[in-house]
Every structure is written in C-alpha cells, then in structure tokens.
Amino acid sequence: MAEAGILLKLRSVSKSYGATAILHSIDLDVRDGEFITILGPSGSGKTTILRLIGGFTQPSGGQILLDGSDIAAMPINRRPFNTVFQDYALFPHLTVEANVGYGLAVRGTPRAEITKRVADALELVQLGPLGKRFPGQLSGGQRQRVALARAIICRPRLILLDEPLAALDVELRRHMQTFLKSIQTEIRTTFLFVTHDQEEAIAMADRICVMSAGRIEQIGSPHEVYYRPGTEFVAKFFGENNLVPGTLGPVEGTTRAIDTAVGRLVCSIDGQPKIAALPAGSPALAVFRPEAVGIGDAAEGENRIAARIDQVAFGGASTMVNTAAVHQSQQILKARLQSRPDGTSLSQGETIPLVVPASACRLVAA
Amino acid sequence: MRFADRAAPALLITLTLFVFVLLYGPLMVPIVSSFFTVSHGTVDWSQPTTSAYVALTQNDSVLSALWTTLIVGAGAVVLSVALGTGLALYYASPNAKGRNFLQFIIFLPFLMPPIITGLALLIFFRQVEFERSLLTIIIGHTVFVLALVYRTILTRLQSLSGSLVEASYDLGASSWQTFRLVLLPNLSSAMAGAAILAFALSFDETMITLLVTGTQSTLPVRLWAMMRLGFTPDINALVALVLLFTTALCLIAVRYLMPASAVAGSDDN
Numbered sequence: 001m002a003e004a005g006i007l008l009k010l011r012s013v014s015k016s017y018g019a020t021a022i023l024h025s026i027d028l029d030v031r032d033g034e035f036i037t038i039l040g041p042s043g044s045g046k047t048t049i050l051r052l053i054g055g056f057t058q059p060s061g062g063q064i065l066l067d068g069s070d071i072a073a074m075p076i077n078r079r080p081f082n083t084v085f086q087d088y089a090l091f092p093h094l095t096v097e098a099n100v101g102y103g104l105a106v107r108g109t110p111r112a113e114i115t116k117r118v119a120d121a122l123e124l125v126q127l128g129p130l131g132k133r134f135p136g137q138l139s140g141g142q143r144q145r146v147a148l149a150r151a152i153i154c155r156p157r158l159i160l161l162d163e164p165l166a167a168l169d170v171e172l173r174r175h176m177q178t179f180l181k182s183i184q185t186e187i188r189t190t191f192l193f194v195t196h197d198q199e200e201a202i203a204m205a206d207r208i209c210v211m212s213a214g215r216i217e218q219i220g221s222p223h224e225v226y227y228r229p230g231t232e233f234v235a236k237f238f239g240e241n242n243l244v245p246g247t248l249g250p251v252e253g254t255t256r257a258i259d260t261a262v263g264r265l266v267c268s269i270d271g272q273p274k275i276a277a278l279p280a281g282s283p284a285l286a287v288f289r290p291e292a293v294g295i296g297d298a299a300e301g302e303n304r305i306a307a308r309i310d311q312v313a314f315g316g317a318s319t320m321v322n323t324a325a326v327h328q329s330q331q332i333l334k335a336r337l338q339s340r341p342d343g344t345s346l347s348q349g350e351t352i353p354l355v356v357p358a359s360a361c362r363l364v365a366a
Numbered sequence: 367m368r369f370a371d372r373a374a375p376a377l378l379i380t381l382t383l384f385v386f387v388l389l390y391g392p393l394m395v396p397i398v399s400s401f402f403t404v405s406h407g408t409v410d411w412s413q414p415t416t417s418a419y420v421a422l423t424q425n426d427s428v429l430s431a432l433w434t435t436l437i438v439g440a441g442a443v444v445l446s447v448a449l450g451t452g453l454a455l456y457y458a459s460p461n462a463k464g465r466n467f468l469q470f471i472i473f474l475p476f477l478m479p480p481i482i483t484g485l486a487l488l489i490f491f492r493q494v495e496f497e498r499s500l501l502t503i504i505i506g507h508t509v510f511v512l513a514l515v516y517r518t519i520l521t522r523l524q525s526l527s528g529s530l531v532e533a534s535y536d537l538g539a540s541s542w543q544t545f546r547l548v549l550l551p552n553l554s555s556a557m558a559g560a561a562i563l564a565f566a567l568s569f570d571e572t573m574i575t576l577l578v579t580g581t582q583s584t585l586p587v588r589l590w591a592m593m594r595l596g597f598t599p600d601i602n603a604l605v606a607l608v609l610l611f612t613t614a615l616c617l618i619a620v621r622y623l624m625p626a627s628a629v630a631g632s633d634d635n
Binding site (some may be wrong): 054056075076077078081082083085086087089090091092093102103106107150154 | 527529530532533534535536537538539540543547548551552
C-alpha cells in the first residue's frame with residue numbers, strides 16, 4: 001500500500017560484495033517534497049544507497065518501494081529519478097543546451113518543446129546565455145548547474161545528488177548550498193543529497209540520515225541530530241562535543257541521572273525510550289554541546305560542575321574554554337562562552353562553576 | 367671534471383646519431399637509388415630520373431596488386447573496427463564474463479610470429495575446405511590487426527568517465543541511444559585512428575598474406591615476387607612509395623589518437 005506523503009521506502013535493504021557487507025538492513029523513508037541528506041564518512045555506505053535507488057546497482061536483499069511497489073526489476077532508464085553525479089558526467093561532445101535537453105530528446109519530445117524547456121531550465125539555474133558553450137569551456141560551478149538543469153528538466157519524482165559540491169572551493173560551495181536549497185524550494189521536487197560534510201548537511205537538509213559502517217545511526221532534523229544525538233557516533237560526528245562516561249542511575253519522569261567522574265548529572269531522556277529502558281548501572285555517556293555550558297549558580301534542573309580553566313581561545317563572538325573538572329578525574333570539558341566586549345577574560349588556572357541545564361544534556365548508550 | 371661535463375653530452379649526441387643512421391640509413395638507400403637507372407649491374411649516378419616511377423604506372427601486375435591491397439585493407443579495416451569496437455565495449459561492460467581470456471585470444475595472433483598465425487589460418491582454411499581467395503586474405507589481416515584496433519578503442523573507452531554511460535541511462539536513454547549518442551561520438555576519433563593504423567599494418571603485411579592468398583597478390587607479395595628476379599629501379603620506387611604511404615598514414619593516425627584534451631583545449635577549469 002502506498003502511504004500518503006511517503007515517496008520511497010527502503011525496507012531491510014542490504015548490499016554486499018562477496019563476503020564484504022556494505023549495507024546492513026537499511027530502513028529509510030523518503031518523504032514527498034523533502035530535502036533529505038544522507039551523511040556519513042567515506043565507506044559508510046551512503047553513496048551505495050544512492051546507487052541502489054538510482055538503479056545503478058542491485059540490492060543483495062530487501063526491497064525498495066516507490067509508491068508502495070517494488071522497483072527491483074525497473075531498469076535505470078525507466079525510474080522517475082534523475083541524478084547529479086559527483087563528477088557531473090556532462091557529455092563533453094554536446095553543448096550545454098544539448099546536454100540539458102538530452103533527457104527530453106531521447107524520449108522523443110518535439111523539438112519546439114525541448115527548446116522551450118531547455119531555455120526555462122537554463123534560466124532557472126541562471127545559465128541563460130551559456131547554452132551554446134561546451135562543458136569544457138565552463139567553470140566548476142557552472143558545470144554543476146548544467147548537471148542540475150539536466151537532472152530537473154525531465155521533472156523527476158526524486159533527484160539524487162552524489163556529493164555534487166565536493167569538487168568546489170569553500171566559498172562557491174556555500175553559495176551553491178543556498179542555491180540548491182532555493183531551487184529545491186522553487187520546483188518542490190524531492191532531493192536526496194549525499195555528503196560527508198556535516199556543515200553542508202545541516203545547512204540544507206530538512207532531515208539528515210547519519211550513517212556509519214553500513215548502518216543508519218540516526219534520522220532526524222538537523223537540530224535533532226545536532227542537539228539530541230541518538231548514538232555516540234552521532235555525538236562525536238558533529239564537531240566539538242562533551243562526552244562524559246558514567247553509569248546510569250534512576251529514571252525520574254523525563255530525566256535520568258548518570259553517575260560520572262564529575263559527579264551525578266541529570267539528563268533529559270525525552271523521546272528516548274531505549275535509554276529509559278536500560279537497567280540502572282548500564283554504561284552510558286552524558287552528551288552536551290559546549291555552547292550549552294554556562295557559568296554561574298545552578299538553578300533547579302541544572303547540573304553544576306566545578307572546573308579549572310586550562311585553555312582559553314578567543315574566537316570572535318564566542319570564546320572557547322577548555323577546562324579540567326575539579327574532581328577525582330581530569331575529565332576535559334569544553335565550554336563555548338559568549339565573549340565579553342569589555343575584554344575581561346577568564347584566566348588560566350581559575351576555578352569556575354560550570355552549569356549545564358538538564359534539558360541540554362542527553363544520554364547515549366556506551 | 368669539466369672536461370667530462372662537456373664530453374658526455376657530445377658522446378651521447380654522437381651515439382644517438384649513430385643509432386639513427388643505423389636504423390634509418392638503410393631506408394634511404396632504396397629511396398635515393400629509385401631516382402637513378404641501373405645498367406649492367408652498376409648504378410648510373412650521373413642523371414637523376416623518375417623513369418622508375420613512370421614504369422610502375424604502366425606495370426599492370428603492380429597496379430592490380432595495388433588494387434588488391436586497397437580492397438584487402440578496406441575490408442580488414444571495416445571488419446576489425448566493427449569487431450574491435452564490439453569487443454572493447456564488451457570488455458568494459460561491468461558484467462562481462464571471461465574478459466581476460468577473451469583479451470588473451472585477441473592479442474595472441476598479434477604477438478605470435480606471423481608465420482605461425484599464417485600457418486594456423488592456412489591449416490584451418492584447408493580443414494574446413496574454405497577456398498583461398500581475396501576473402502581469406504581479408505580474414506587473415508583482420509585477425510592480425512584486431513588486437514591493435516581493439517586496444518586503441520578500449521584505451522579511449524576507459525579514459526571516458528564511467529558515469530557518462532550511467533548518466534545517459536539515468537536520463538532515460540536506451541542502450542542503443544547511449545551507444546549512438548554518447549559512446550560513438552566520443553570513440554569516433556579513436557576509431558578513425560585505429561582504422562588508419564590497421565590499414566597501414568594491412569598495407570605492408572606479407573607473411574600471412576603469402577600463406578593464405580589464392581591467386582591474388584597484394585603489393586608486398588608482388589614486391590617479394592619481383593625481388594626474386596633481381597633488384598631493379600622499379601622495386602626501389604615501389605619500396606619508396608610504400609614507405610611514404612605508411613609513414614603518412616601513421617602521422618595522420620597519431621593526430622586522431624592524441625588525447626582529446628591535447629587537441630580541443632584543456633578540459634580543466
């Protein structure tokens with residue numbers, strides 16, 4: 001049965017080459033109209049997922065359902081998806097116009113319609129005047145946009161983007177992120193975007209699917225995966241973070257205590273039934289972001305940790321402070337504090353009271 | 367030390383020149399002597415003449431051998447380019463089975479001594495009672511040049527990004543459309559280069575031809591027959607012409623086989 005709002009479903013999809021398993025039983029729903037990003041380090045299987053959906057490789061097991069029906073037997077050229085390849089794969093012997101119009105031409109679309117739709121597509125990606133050029137005469141960013149125009153012109157149900165910004169320099173990449181997102185909003189087509197770049201994923205995606213070693217670690221909004229990591233891997237993957245190991249204490253409503261080397265911390269377990277279900281005494285990690293850490297007296301529902309300042313790094317708007325907890329252990333805690341315009345700074349060796357709200361502190365299984 | 371610094375390059379230059387003279391000097395002899403007449407076993411150096419070339423144009427057996435050579439070359443080129451392209455496409459396809467064995471089979475006739483290839487073909491044609499004719503020469507030459515054609519086209523095919531073919535399918539093209547609209551245009555210059563090289567190889571192939579020919583003679587076979595009757599200026603003229611022709615073909619082939627980036631501007635940013 002087709003489910004409303006779900007375009008594509010992956011059910012227990014696995015892929016292995018010989019004895020090497022690339023993907024282990026992947027379950028993933030792609031919602032109609034969303035910008036979903038598959039994020040993971042190289043070798044995590046993210047590109048394999050894209051290639052399985054595109055039909056370039058066949059799954060070893062499981063099902064890929066489009067509108068509720070299995071597309072295993074559907075050849076690449078019949079799938080209503082188009083791909084933006086990592087190396088763009090523009091046809092070097094064809095002009096920009098012919099490249100963009102290729103998908104229409106092979107379907108026997110009347111020439112007048114091709115001309116019109118190619119012009120529209122080039123207009124959309126802001127390449128109007130370059131139609132007569134050859135791909136070899138374009139810059140990286142321009143080629144990128146030709147590849148995008150070529151993929152959207154056939155009005156696919158889903159556009160697959162395989163690390164399309166990887167070859168661009170930082171500034172152009174930022175620009176293209178905004179550009180891609182605005183195009184996606186404008187044409188309201190589902191985008192499945194594969195990348196290894198966390199910032200890129202956070203900047204563009206409606207939902208992020210974090211992968212590691214052929215498994216899905218977590219699926220959620222950028223805010224969720226950033227502030228409410230489901231696993232240790234996700235907690236470590238998005239930039240600097242505090243991970244404090246300990247053993248689980250009792251559950252109290254939507255919070256749970258964890259006993260760590262820096263004392264007992266109370267963490268939110270809202271929406272984490274798995275953590276709530278673990279028996280007391282199980283090993284776990286308390287996770288909180290440096291920007292969630294403040295200085296001062298702890299109020300109700302906040303954790304207080306006394307720490308000695310080790311390093312202070314002024315970073316403009318914020319100042320990164322590395323501290324060592326004053327306790328039995330030398331647990332390093334990072335705090336990103338708002339910089340003070342008057343220049344009064346924290347000095348090394350000073351002991352300060354760190355405060356972490358329970359709502360900003362999460363638990364992941366160790 | 368300073369003496370050695372200066373002496374070493376001079377020595378190398380001398381050595382290089384010597385090698386070149388050794389390699390290419392003999393080639394100059396028939397070319398030069400083709401412009402002089404021979405009487406009573408001695409070359410008359412006093413007066414250059416093109417009479418040997420004029421005589422060739424009136425020599426019917428040479429002209430008909432030339433015609434045979436052209437037909438054989440054209441036939442072998444068409445067959446080997448068609449086969450070579452198909453085999454290269456097969457080799458490069460992701461699901462190809464037994465590709466290494468296939469490649470070995472393709473290279474074998476090219477790497478074996480021509481007399482072995484020729485004899486094997488001869489024995490085969492006799493066993494299956496296939497009468498020796500123009501067709502058997504064409505088959506022999508195709509077998510011989512196929513490896514070169516195949517390798518040339520495969521090299522170009524492998525230099526193309528694999529995602530070009532995937533992109534074509536992804537955009538809805540059939541395999542025939544992908545071949546015609548994406549692969550063929552990108553392979554055509556390699557195919558042209560391979561065709562010219564194959565023609566050049568076929569043009570002066572002698573050993574296999576001698577063995578598998580029926581009554582026809584190609585130019586080199588004709589030359590071989592003429593030499594048995596002694597060296598005459600028209601043999602020199604013929605050698606000079608064959609040399610000129612194959613050299614020209616090779617020069618043209620090199621143009622086609624240059625990487626696309628070296629011909630049509632860089633592909634980079």
